[in-house]
Amino acid sequence: MIEVVIDSIRASLMSQHRVIILRERESDRYLPIWIGPYEAEAINIELQQIEVARPLTHDLLKNVITEMGGTILYVVVNDLRNDTFYARIVIQMDSRRLEIDSRPSDAIALAVRARVPIYVDEDVMERAGVNPREEEIESESLESPEAKLEESPFRDLIESLDLDDLGEAGEE
Known part of the structure; x- marks a missing residue:
């Protein structure tokens, strides 16, 4: 026990x-x-x-x-x-x-x-x-940092931004 x-x-x-x-x-x-x-x-x-x-x-x-x-x-x-x-x-x-x-x-x-x-x-x-630490280690070892970034919602947001529009807005 x-x-x-x-x-x-x-x-x-x-x-x-x-x-x-x-x-x-x-x-x-x-x-x-x-x-x-x-x-x-x-x-x-x-x-x-x-x-x-x-x-x-x-x-x-x-x-x-x-x-x-x-x-x-x-x-x-x-x-x-x-x-x-x-x-x-x-x-x-x-x-x-x-x-x-x-x-x-x-x-x-x-x-x-x-x-x-x-x-x-x-x-x-x-x-x-x-065991949260073991699961975290297991998860880290299965995926490379690049793979994690590829799947991240943050990455999706960045890719959806139109950087040309951002530059024009900053110039006004």
Whole structure:
């Protein structure tokens, strides 16, 4: 398992969905997971330490687990099937260790409240993780600077300008 931290939560400009960006603690590899706006807000409220008058759903779940004698140990994003992430909430209850199936957004919202580690299964990170620097290097090695300039919108703009007209306008 790979320990991750919450890097950011970003909003899509095209829909109401949010993406939570998990960053590997020991490297620059990231795991983006799409989540709903309410789950994003629940995570943000805790991260920003905003006081709420009454317990929210994830606060309630944490309180129930604690009152029943359980301890949340950690959460793990443990699977990716058909473009859907799966997670588990790992709870110690007396001598038993329970693993509860969960959506990643709910598991993460609970983890930030319980202040426990968030992990990602190595296979999931291998399949869905992103390393921006590696992609940048790969992209740079595939294209020469001339090829990049050939395809750039800036190049198109330059080529569409009539430089003769520019000279005449400057003389007036």
